Amino acid sequence: MRVPCTRRHFYERGPLRPRRTALVLAAGAGALALVTACGAASSGGTGQDATTHASNESSAPPRTELIDAIHALRDGSALTTTLSLDTTTQKILGYSHDGSSAGLTEKQANLIATATITVETTAPAGKTLADATAADGTPQGAISVTGAAAGKTYFTLLVVDQVVYAQLDLQSLLLDATNDGEPYSMIVDQTSTAPAFVKDFIAGKFVSLPISTIKSLSDFMQGYLRGADKNHELPSQQEIADLRQQVLAAIGGDLTVARTATGDTDSLVVTGNLQNIARDVLSVVASGIPQLKAAIPSDAADMVPNLDLKANASVTGGLLSKLSFDLGQFDPASTMSLPIVATFVPSSPTITAPADATPVNLQALLGFAAAAPGGAGAFPVGTPTPLSVPSTAASSR
Numbered sequence: 001m002r003v004p005c006t007r008r009h010f011y012e013r014g015p016l017r018p019r020r021t022a023l024v025l026a027a028g029a030g031a032l033a034l035v036t037a038c039g040a041a042s043s044g045g046t047g048q049d050a051t052t053h054a055s056n057e058s059s060a061p062p063r064t065e066l067i068d069a070i071h072a073l074r075d076g077s078a079l080t081t082t083l084s085l086d087t088t089t090q091k092i093l094g095y096s097h098d099g100s101s102a103g104l105t106e107k108q109a110n111l112i113a114t115a116t117i118t119v120e121t122t123a124p125a126g127k128t129l130a131d132a133t134a135a136d137g138t139p140q141g142a143i144s145v146t147g148a149a150a151g152k153t154y155f156t157l158l159v160v161d162q163v164v165y166a167q168l169d170l171q172s173l174l175l176d177a178t179n180d181g182e183p184y185s186m187i188v189d190q191t192s193t194a195p196a197f198v199k200d201f202i203a204g205k206f207v208s209l210p211i212s213t214i215k216s217l218s219d220f221m222q223g224y225l226r227g228a229d230k231n232h233e234l235p236s237q238q239e240i241a242d243l244r245q246q247v248l249a250a251i252g253g254d255l256t257v258a259r260t261a262t263g264d265t266d267s268l269v270v271t272g273n274l275q276n277i278a279r280d281v282l283s284v285v286a287s288g289i290p291q292l293k294a295a296i297p298s299d300a301a302d303m304v305p306n307l308d309l310k311a312n313a314s315v316t317g318g319l320l321s322k323l324s325f326d327l328g329q330f331d332p333a334s335t336m337s338l339p340i341v342a343t344f345v346p347s348s349p350t351i352t353a354p355a356d357a358t359p360v361n362l363q364a365l366l367g368f369a370a371a372a373p374g375g376a377g378a379f380p381v382g383t384p385t386p387l388s389v390p391s392t393a394a395s396s397r
Contacts, residue, residue, distance in 0.1 A: 056266045056315050062257040066268055066313055069320040074130040078348035083117040086324065086339040095336050111149045111176060120144040120348040138162070138211055142351035150176070156206075160353040164214065167206045167354070195364035206357035217362060243288040250280040265321065268313040278304040307332070320344050 057065040073079055089110040096103035104112070123132040123141040132141040143159040154173045158165040174184045191198055201207045254277045261267040279301035286293040297303075309329050314322035327338040 056262070056318055058259070058262040058266055062259040062268055063255075065259070065266065065315060066257050066270070066320070067252075069313075069315040069318060072319050073344055073346065075128055076346045077123045077128055078346065079121050079129055080345045080348045081119045082343045082345075084341055085113060085115060086341045087113050087337075089113045091337075095338070105179070107179065108177060114151070115147070115149040117145065117147050120351060122348050122351055138215075144348075144351045152176070158351065158353065159211070160351060162211045163208050163353065164211060165206050165208050165354055165357050166201070167204065168201065169204050170202055171204060194368050195361055197358040197360050198365070198368070200358040206354045207360050208357040209360040209362075213360075213362065239289060243285065246284045246288055247281055250284045251277055254280055264316065266315040268315065270311045270313055272309060274307045274309055275301060275304045305330075319346060 057068055060068070089106060092109035092113045093104060093106060096109065121129060121132070121141060121143050123129050127140070129141070133139055139159050142161075143157075145157040146153055147155045152169075152172060154169050156165075156167045170187070171181075171184045175181055187202060188199075191202055197207045251272075255270050255272040258269045258271075259266060260269055282296055282301055286296055307329065309325075311323060311325040313320060322341065322343050324339050324341040327340055328334065328336040
């Protein structure tokens with residue numbers, strides 16, 4: 001796929017354009033959503049704690065210290081990672097306004113400035129986080145991902161005892177972002193005949209789905225896609241896992257690490273050229289997944305801006321404690337600064353399943369989707385439906 005950007009987008013002179021600002025802010029919000037909860041990182045409480053680590057490796061090569069500090073996070077039994085933007089509402093307002101646009105409202109700017117994503121993970125008893133994932137990628141411990149802004153939690157995703165729980169406060173999210181209640185009312189009306197779990201999810205309640213069912217559905221979809229194109233072989237889970245490691249290694253090989261301060265907390269600066277990283281990553285993807293090679297233009301890397309980017313890392317007690325990256329670097333022509341910050345704390349509260357969650361009924365969902373306008377063609381006539389995928393609802397409710 002051709003990358004839809006040119007160097008002109010990143011070096012355009014003149015006042016900061018609203019569209020460009022929106023893209024940068026969206027990138028920040030997207031990065032927050034990838035980890036990718038509810039406020040600041042936890043410092044312990046009733047949760048689990050990581051093992052105690054030695055002092056910083058201040059005399060080791062900076063790259064070695066950074067790699068060891070990252071790996072050390074997985075030696076513990078729990079970890080809380082929090083992503084946020086290091087900015088203010090007034091700065092976001094200033095970035096979004098110019099002489100030709102009203103830009104964001106103060107409420108919208110505050111949502112962006114205060115947005116946080118928190119990921120909490122705990123390993124099973126007696127294990128570390130490094131041992132908390134099965135060979136097939138299934139998480140063995142518990143995971144909590146929550147997103148909040150302006151003191152309000154908007155979504156929660158939990159994995160507890162091999163079951164995924166999801167909850168979204170869609171009504172508040174739409175109302176706070178648009179100051180208009182009509183979009184939510186329209187969604188409620190459009191799903192009035194949907195299965196019970198769909199309506200419950202839209203109403204802000206938890207829904208649940210076992211990981212085993214998700215894997216069964218994934219296997220069905222892969223089988224269907226293989227059947228639709230006999231000449232196209234999808235990558236296996238092992239190929240995807242191997243590719244992930246190769247991509248990380250390619251990125252790491254293009255980064256330079258320098259130490260700028262030592263003490264209780266060591267400060268490290270990580271730099272790399274965006275175009276070089278893109279070239280090496282695309283090369284790894286093309287060789288790791290040959291099926292994608294034809295889809296990658298030969299000049300794809302040349303279309304990525306030739307920018308030298310910088311990130312700052314902090315190491316405390318031999319553990320990575322903070323990582324920050326200024327999104328404003330993508331627009332060297334402007335004075336905008338929009339740092340996205342990740343903090344790491346080797347502890348987590350105890351993660352428990354919600355007391356009441358509506359089970360997802362996949363068969364009911366497929367039936368609803370097929371009956372919706374344009375849904376009848378989702379699977380060609382005669383295609384087996386995933387009836388072997390176990391329903392998670394005891395009844396249709």
